[in-house]
Amino acid sequence: MMTHRPLARLTPLIVGTLVMMLASSLTGIASESAQNPPRALKVFISVDMEGLAGVATSTDVNPTGRDYEHFRKIMAAETNAAIEGAFRAGVTEIVVRDSHGGKTNLLPGDLSPVAQLIRGASTGPKNMMEGIDASFAAAIFIGYHAKAGTPDAVLAHTSNGNVVDLSINKVSLPEAGYNALVAGLYDVPVVFVAGDRAFVEQARGLLGPVEAVATKAEIGGGGISGLSPTEAQRQIRDGVARAIGNRTRMKPYKLTAPYTMVLKVKVDKPLYRNAVRVRPGESVFEHADLLEVLNAFNAMK
Numbered sequence: 001m002m003t004h005r006p007l008a009r010l011t012p013l014i015v016g017t018l019v020m021m022l023a024s025s026l027t028g029i030a031s032e033s034a035q036n037p038p039r040a041l042k043v044f045i046s047v048d049m050e051g052l053a054g055v056a057t058s059t060d061v062n063p064t065g066r067d068y069e070h071f072r073k074i075m076a077a078e079t080n081a082a083i084e085g086a087f088r089a090g091v092t093e094i095v096v097r098d099s100h101g102g103k104t105n106l107l108p109g110d111l112s113p114v115a116q117l118i119r120g121a122s123t124g125p126k127n128m129m130e131g132i133d134a135s136f137a138a139a140i141f142i143g144y145h146a147k148a149g150t151p152d153a154v155l156a157h158t159s160n161g162n163v164v165d166l167s168i169n170k171v172s173l174p175e176a177g178y179n180a181l182v183a184g185l186y187d188v189p190v191v192f193v194a195g196d197r198a199f200v201e202q203a204r205g206l207l208g209p210v211e212a213v214a215t216k217a218e219i220g221g222g223g224i225s226g227l228s229p230t231e232a233q234r235q236i237r238d239g240v241a242r243a244i245g246n247r248t249r250m251k252p253y254k255l256t257a258p259y260t261m262v263l264k265v266k267v268d269k270p271l272y273r274n275a276v277r278v279r280p281g282e283s284v285f286e287h288a289d290l291l292e293v294l295n296a297f298n299a300m301k
């Protein structure tokens with residue numbers, strides 16, 4: 001059995017060491033909170049396909065198309081470039097929403113493991129913005145395209161081939177417009193967009209001087225001329241980092257409630273409850289809740 005003497009001699013040393021350790025850890029906490037507050041910075045990325053670098057035809061973004069597998073890799077690479085840029089700028093958490101077609105284009109294994117992926121079609125009104133809420137500091141759109149009927153645009157359309165025009169409170173909206181409104185409901189600004197040149201101009205017309213990368217432009221009535229995928233990814237990485245750094249310059253995009261939607265379609269669908277058909281191919285719906293307006297849009301589009 002050990003005597004108590006050696007322990008008694010050691011005790012002041014142990015206590016002294018503990019005091020020093022405690023003091024240094026308290027100093028560490030104090031200086032960390034002064035210089036770099038450990039605060040979550042979350043970013044939401046919605047990724048479509050038509051606006052990706054190199055995409056020229058609808059078969060490029062259709063799972064039955066010959067080159068679809070190639071373009072879904074490019075979709076993942078542009079998304080990963082945005083994720084890298086965001087993390088470089090201090091973002092701590094990223095949620096990626098696959099926003100094209102059946103919403104199963106991004107393969108989970110192709111995406112940077114630091115991001116959380118939301119994939120699969122959802123039935124709710126948020127759709128391409130499924131997962132967004134007030135916890136996010138900024139939203140980013142990658143691979144986006146202009147609205148139906150936009151001249152000199154690549155694969156311009158709104159939601160599906162049946163929509164001629166969607167307007168809310170007399171503002172004609174591309175997908176980027178109503179998705180920005182959904183982010184705006186939670187006071188989240190759109191800080192960066194990537195897609196073809198006509199889309200970028202359209203997005204800036206609605207949202208203001210948002211940081212952007214034009215991946216390509218329409219040429220010759222259906223062709224494209226633009227960046228190589230690698231160069232597009234470099235510009236997206238740098239642009240997103242800059243956009244996150246300057247995120248307070250962009251204001252959330254909002255329209256004033258109540259919202260009046262005018263939906264023009266090629267082929268009429270059954271009317272949503274309380275919607276009014278004003279003439280063949282044109283319906284009106286008004287509601288104080290934007291998400292209910294989007295429910296009506298999804299039902300009648």
Ligand SMILES: [Zn+2]
Nearest residue numbers: 048049100101
């Ligand atoms: Zn799409």
